[in-house]
Amino acid sequence: MYSQNPGSWSGNLETNVNLFLIDSLIGPFNVPQYDNQLVGGEAWLNLNYTRDDLRVGIRFDMYENSNLKNPVESYSAEGIGRWFVKKSVGKLDFEVGYLYDQIGSGLIYRAYEQRTLFIDNAMKGLSAKYNISNDWYIKGFGGRQKNAFDVYEGFIKGISTERFFVFGTEKPVSIVPGIGFVNRTFSDNTMDGIVSILQSYLEEDRFSPTYNTYAATFYNTLSYMGLTWYLEAAIKSDDVFYDSMAKRKLINGEYVEGKYVRRSGSVLYSSVSLALGKLGLTLEGKRTKNFSFRVDPSLQLNRGLINYLPPMNRQNTYRLTSRYSPATQDVSEQAFQVDAQYKINKHWNVLVNFSTINTLENETLYNEIYTQFQYKKPGKIQVIGGVQVLEYNQDVYEGKPGVENVKAFVPFTDILYKFNRHNSLRMEIQYMDTKQDFGSWFYSLAEYSIAPHWQFEGSVMYNTNPKKELSNGIKEKILYPTLGVIYSSGANRYSLRYVKQVEGIVCSGGICRLEPAFNGVRFNMSSNF
Amino acid sequence: MMKKFIIPILTALVLVSCEEKEVIIPDFFVPATGKIVLLEDLTGVKCPNCPKAAYEIESLLEEFPSNLVAVGIHGTRLTQPIEGYSQYDFRNQFSIDLEDYHYPAWGKPGLLVDRVLFDGEDYPATPIVENVKSYVVQELNKEQEIELFLSKDYDEGSRQLDLKVGILPLVNLSGNLRISVFITESHIIDAQENNSGIIEDFEHNHVLRTMLTAYNGDPLPTSLKESQPINENFSYQLPEDNTGLWNEDNIDIVVAIGYEGTAGHRDIIQAASISLK
Numbered sequence: 001m002y003s004q005n006p007g008s009w010s011g012n013l014e015t016n017v018n019l020f021l022i023d024s025l026i027g028p029f030n031v032p033q034y035d036n037q038l039v040g041g042e043a044w045l046n047l048n049y050t051r052d053d054l055r056v057g058i059r060f061d062m063y064e065n066s067n068l069k070n071p072v073e074s075y076s077a078e079g080i081g082r083w084f085v086k087k088s089v090g091k092l093d094f095e096v097g098y099l100y101d102q103i104g105s106g107l108i109y110r111a112y113e114q115r116t117l118f119i120d121n122a123m124k125g126l127s128a129k130y131n132i133s134n135d136w137y138i139k140g141f142g143g144r145q146k147n148a149f150d151v152y153e154g155f156i157k158g159i160s161t162e163r164f165f166v167f168g169t170e171k172p173v174s175i176v177p178g179i180g181f182v183n184r185t186f187s188d189n190t191m192d193g194i195v196s197i198l199q200s201y202l203e204e205d206r207f208s209p210t211y212n213t214y215a216a217t218f219y220n221t222l223s224y225m226g227l228t229w230y231l232e233a234a235i236k237s238d239d240v241f242y243d244s245m246a247k248r249k250l251i252n253g254e255y256v257e258g259k260y261v262r263r264s265g266s267v268l269y270s271s272v273s274l275a276l277g278k279l280g281l282t283l284e285g286k287r288t289k290n291f292s293f294r295v296d297p298s299l300q301l302n303r304g305l306i307n308y309l310p311p312m313n314r315q316n317t318y319r320l321t322s323r324y325s326p327a328t329q330d331v332s333e334q335a336f337q338v339d340a341q342y343k344i345n346k347h348w349n350v351l352v353n354f355s356t357i358n359t360l361e362n363e364t365l366y367n368e369i370y371t372q373f374q375y376k377k378p379g380k381i382q383v384i385g386g387v388q389v390l391e392y393n394q395d396v397y398e399g400k401p402g403v404e405n406v407k408a409f410v411p412f413t414d415i416l417y418k419f420n421r422h423n424s425l426r427m428e429i430q431y432m433d434t435k436q437d438f439g440s441w442f443y444s445l446a447e448y449s450i451a452p453h454w455q456f457e458g459s460v461m462y463n464t465n466p467k468k469e470l471s472n473g474i475k476e477k478i479l480y481p482t483l484g485v486i487y488s489s490g491a492n493r494y495s496l497r498y499v500k501q502v503e504g505i506v507c508s509g510g511i512c513r514l515e516p517a518f519n520g521v522r523f524n525m526s527s528n529f
Numbered sequence: 530m531m532k533k534f535i536i537p538i539l540t541a542l543v544l545v546s547c548e549e550k551e552v553i554i555p556d557f558f559v560p561a562t563g564k565i566v567l568l569e570d571l572t573g574v575k576c577p578n579c580p581k582a583a584y585e586i587e588s589l590l591e592e593f594p595s596n597l598v599a600v601g602i603h604g605t606r607l608t609q610p611i612e613g614y615s616q617y618d619f620r621n622q623f624s625i626d627l628e629d630y631h632y633p634a635w636g637k638p639g640l641l642v643d644r645v646l647f648d649g650e651d652y653p654a655t656p657i658v659e660n661v662k663s664y665v666v667q668e669l670n671k672e673q674e675i676e677l678f679l680s681k682d683y684d685e686g687s688r689q690l691d692l693k694v695g696i697l698p699l700v701n702l703s704g705n706l707r708i709s710v711f712i713t714e715s716h717i718i719d720a721q722e723n724n725s726g727i728i729e730d731f732e733h734n735h736v737l738r739t740m741l742t743a744y745n746g747d748p749l750p751t752s753l754k755e756s757q758p759i760n761e762n763f764s765y766q767l768p769e770d771n772t773g774l775w776n777e778d779n780i781d782i783v784v785a786i787g788y789e790g791t792a793g794h795r796d797i798i799q800a801a802s803i804s805l806k
Binding site for chain 1: 550551554588633636648649659660666667722724
């Protein structure tokens with residue numbers, strides 16, 4: 001039976017176009033986009049239709065001479081990147097197609113999209129959720145993980161249940177416990193590959209793999225007045241994964257680092273948030289041991305990830321404070337983070353964040369102290385300033401063995417001045433003092449906005465004390481400028497920028513990758529409807 | 530009713546998961562074949578992970594003494610001599626061109642097994658040293674398509690090398706076939722970075738010193754008939770060098786026949802090597 005509801009359409013379009021201009025000093029070299037293709041880009045069009053209990057969607061993806069999949073390679077493909085049909089029938093909700101979902105915080109399962117890192121871990125399959133009551137459900141799913149326009153061969157299935165309880169009425173305490181279970185089965189091809197590699201190992205490094213790995217998690221969110229406490233504990237049965245630190249013996253008696261191993265794993269993660277009047281406090285801790293969980297253990301970097309381990313550092317946004325950001329480690333990591341915000345009065349507030357990340361063997365991976373103050377006079381001026389001090393293990397995070405840990409001191413300020421209702425100027429000034437990697441940097445940005453349509457921006461990043469040799473073998477001071485204009489009209493946004501950008505880490509939620517230098521023009525267009 | 534079943538169902542799933550037959554890894558045997566595989570190592574004295582690949586290559590050469598030959602390519606990246614430590618500069622125009630020819634890659638070390646793009650790899654040069662042995666075995670399990678016969682005449686007085694390469698197709702072949710001749714030198718003791726610093730007396734083996742063909746090989750006839758051999762001749766005079774390089778006792782000649790094409794379509798179908806002395 002159909003209702004009179006005609007349904008509604010929604011969607012969005014996002015387009016990136018890059019013009020690649022090779023720079024004789026920063027490169028990149030031997031990259032097809034710079035050598036001969038010159039122009040590349042990507043586009044995504046999402047289209048969703050909702051009517052009563054039915055929701056359907058389709059997404060067109062296009063990559064042409066794109067450097068998104070691999071920054072030093074050209075990738076071209078286009079087609080249906082996603083489709084789904086979702087329907088509710090009584091207490092049952094079911095969905096087929098390419099599905100995004102997660103259990104708990106994602107420790108054992110998370111299917112998600114992160115375009116800037118070319119991550120699209122949607123599961124192509126079926127998900128069914130039975131709502132036992134308004135506050136209790138059980139859900140099951142199964143399928144294969146998306147791999148660009150294909151799928152990986154391994155079969156993933158899982159089940160989870162979550163329930164909401166509340167106790168008391170005047171000062172109620174609520175808890176939301178959940179449990180989840182995920183099973184991954186290797187394909188025959190994957191197992192053949194594993195066997196082939198293990199066959200090449202000497203007897204002492206060999207093991208007998210199994211097709212199946214099981215992961216289970218228990219989680220709970222407790223809320224009481226200003227307190228929110230999230231706790232999740234996950235375990236994983238014996239699984240094959242690559243441990244880059246494990247030693248393997250060669251036939252000539254030498255030992256080399258890195259081999260496939262079969263081990264069980266665990267993760268313990270907790271987060272406590274306290275709202276105490278003017279003080280907001282968040283404490284987080286995580287311990288990870290052997291929790292690499294992929295569709296196929298031979299997949300590297302961000303590919304084939306079944307789960308998601310939350311980052312344990314502040315997600316910084318300023319150019320220099322975010323330059324060294326740690327990727328979550330899945331084999332050995334223990335980390336703590338404290339974040340405190342205090343509102344002094346209606347104009348002033350301060351923030352202090354401390355995070356420390358080590359391996360389980362106590363090797364330093366990352367330490368950061370971040371302080372920030374904010375002064376705000378509504379409608380007139382906002383001033384943000386602060387200092388970041390960090391230590392970053394570049395050897396581990398960027399695979400640059402033997403290099404010193406980067407130690408940096410970064411003062412920064414961000415000033416927004418509103419001339420009137422339409423005109424405003426925002427300026428950023430940052431300095432990174434470091435003796436490692438590329439050496440010290442200065443960064444400045446000016447952004448002039450004419451509301452509601454126009455924004456003009458210009459920035460410079462300057463290697464004030466270069467430590468790294470360029471392609472000409474000289475440690476040269478280089479200016480990395482950016483000039484851009486942005487036009488917004490309703491739900492449409494267009495931006496055009498000239499960008500000269502140094503090599504660096506790009507992260508999103510603890511998932512990172514090393515991006516080579518960029519020099520060229522970028523055009524972005526987005527539209528929501 | 531439903532509530533009663535949820536916990537038992539989940540518990541049962543966890544319990545069911547405990548039993549599974551393990552896959553037994555069969556013993557390893559070197560395939561009986563006349564095929565010889567070319568292993569190219571994109572390396573550099575400033576590449577801290579490269580000693581790991583070098584150890585692996587020596588181990589593989591020990592394991593496949595008749596079926597594997599190696600060439601170490603010190604091209605552009607991480608190859609500048611280490612200030613205050615390096616005695617030699619291993620770079621030459623052939624190694625630079627060859628490295629560029631094999632790029633892009635994920636970095637160094639980058640190991641190419643017959644220049645094949647294997648399943649799961651982004652590029653023919655794999656950074657995963659552990660994968661190399663299984664790739665060598667995969668190549669050895671392919672049909673041998675060519676037999677190579679190398680003979681050389683070397684005059685110690687003039688340091689003149691004359692090389693004859695006999696190419697016997699075992700099947701009909703067609704395409705853009707190329708022959709590459711590499712001159713390599715081993716047992717060179719010089720500095721090398723590793724993960725913990727600098728190894729001052731590292732033994733560099735199979736270092737590409739020059740080539741007797743273009744870096745991407747010289748063209749062969751586009752069609753080779755089964756059992757109809759062809760011959761190629763090369764001559765080269767070894768340079769005199771008083772620094773310790775070009776030691777004629779440590780020189781090998783490596784020959785490879787393969788296809789020219791875009792990256793991933795340049796498969797080497799047979800290789801061979803012979804010592805200078």
